[in-house]
Amino acid sequence: MKKSQIIALTALLAFGMLACGEKKITKEDLLKSQAELFNEDRSLNEAVAPKVAEKYCRFVEENPEDSTAAMWLYHALEINVFLKDVDKTVELSNKLLSQYPQSKYAPMSLFLMGSYVYNDLVNDTAQAHVMFQRIIDDYPQSELVDDAEKSIEYLGLTPEEIFSLMMLEQMPEEEGEW
Secondary structure, three states: OHHHHHHHHHHHHHHHHHHHOOOOOOHHHHHHHHHHOEOOOOOEOOOOHHHHHHHHHHHHHHOOOOOOHHHHHHHHHHHHHHOOOHHHHHHHHHHHHHHOOOOOHHHHHHHHHHHHHHHHHOOOHHHHHHHHHHHHHHOOOOOOHHHHHHHHHHOOOOHHHHHHHHHHHHOOOOOOOO
16 A cells, blocks of 8 residues: 555656646747747737747746847847837846847847837837937947937927928938939
8 A cells, every 4th residue: 555655646746747847948949939929911929929928038048148048038028019018028128138238139129128118108208318328328339329319319209300300301402402
């Protein structure tokens, strides 16, 4: 009787360990999830998007030194921008900036935060300005510096006002040059 109880207890423990322990995320898992992220019409599959973003984050947690970790974290951030999840987007941006400040995704993260999160979703132009200025100050070699400078110039303006400014900038100084 004791022997059967020990066997049963061992089997129960083994089953419990298997049930609780999640399989480690692989790059192949990420690529499969990425394929499910969009519908046939190329729109975001909002039903699976949060799970895909979470899978990307789990991969980064399990593999923080992987050469693609910053990219997957950035993709999780992008998904949360599309889902308009401000809190999660801010959290992921802060994580990316603290863990991978030298990655090419760091200034991109700041730009997304400034343009889509703070300017568009939250309507906080002061915080958007801070994000754009960080690109200029912290990443002066980034290809996004010019965009950040223009974004600062256009903060708080309507699309019509931005268009008017752009047209004025393109006008020739003398007649007949246009």
